[in-house]
Amino acid sequence: MDLERHDLRGVSIFPGALDTPVQERLVERVREIARAAPMFHPETRWGKQMSVKMTSAGEFGWISDRRGYRYERRHPSGVAWPRIPDEVLAVWDRFAPAMRAPECCLVNYYAEGARMGLHQDRDEADFSQPVVSVSLGDEGLFRVGNLEKGGKTESVWLKSGAVAVIGGEARLVHHGVDRIRFGSSRLLKDGGRINLTLRVVT
Numbered sequence: 218m219d220l221e222r223h224d225l226r227g228v229s230i231f232p233g234a235l236d237t238p239v240q241e242r243l244v245e246r247v248r249e250i251a252r253a254a255p256m257f258h259p260e261t262r263w264g265k266q267m268s269v270k271m272t273s274a275g276e277f278g279w280i281s282d283r284r285g286y287r288y289e290r291r292h293p294s295g296v297a298w299p300r301i302p303d304e305v306l307a308v309w310d311r312f313a314p315a316m317r318a319p320e321c322c323l324v325n326y327y328a329e330g331a332r333m334g335l336h337q338d339r340d341e342a343d344f345s346q347p348v349v350s351v352s353l354g355d356e357g358l359f360r361v362g363n364l365e366k367g368g369k370t371e372s373v374w375l376k377s378g379a380v381a382v383i384g385g386e387a388r389l390v391h392h393g394v395d396r397i398r399f400g401s402s403r404l405l406k407d408g409g410r411i412n413l414t415l416r417v418v419t
Contacts, residue, residue: 227387
């Protein structure tokens with residue numbers, strides 16, 4: 218793969234991996250996902266509403282509420298999650314070609330002021346499978362920490378079209394999005410950032 222690549226504490230980042238036509242097609246697919254399984258604001262275990270809106274596609278969707286963080290086979294409304302679009306699966310096949318097919322595509326939407334605190338993706342059963350993350354729309358300040366809580370962190374601005382692969386020894390690093398640079402991209406008519414994360418759940 219002849220692409221620009223950076224390593225951020227073990228996370229492989231490919232800035233500019235997806236060109237504008239591909240990004241536009243992915244946004245259309247996200248709109249279709251959201252029509253079938255509407256976006257919602259999840260809650261933390263302590264009842265605090267998250268600032269990002271979420272939905273999912275695939276066999277499983279990720280849920281957060283007072284019962285905890287987990288994967289479910291149905292949207293909170295009771296409808297089944299839509300299938301993962303072929304254009305999204307193509308990104309996984311390109312950046313994680315030797316891995317199992319993803320079973321969940323989590324869709325996060327960051328409006329102005331939204332953020333995601335440092336966390337680990339550890340609700341999956343097989344940590345040998347990576348998480349592949351796609352950035353669409355406004356730039357997001359992506360922070361990567363350590364396997365354990367605390368300690369030094371490093372950050373990078375992810376522009377629209379960037380792909381990050383969280384895998385290998387870095388699979389369980391703490392990571393998050395401190396803020397977005399609202400209005401920095403024209404991809405989304407009303408601004409904001411879409412983040413797609415593809416995961417193998419079982």
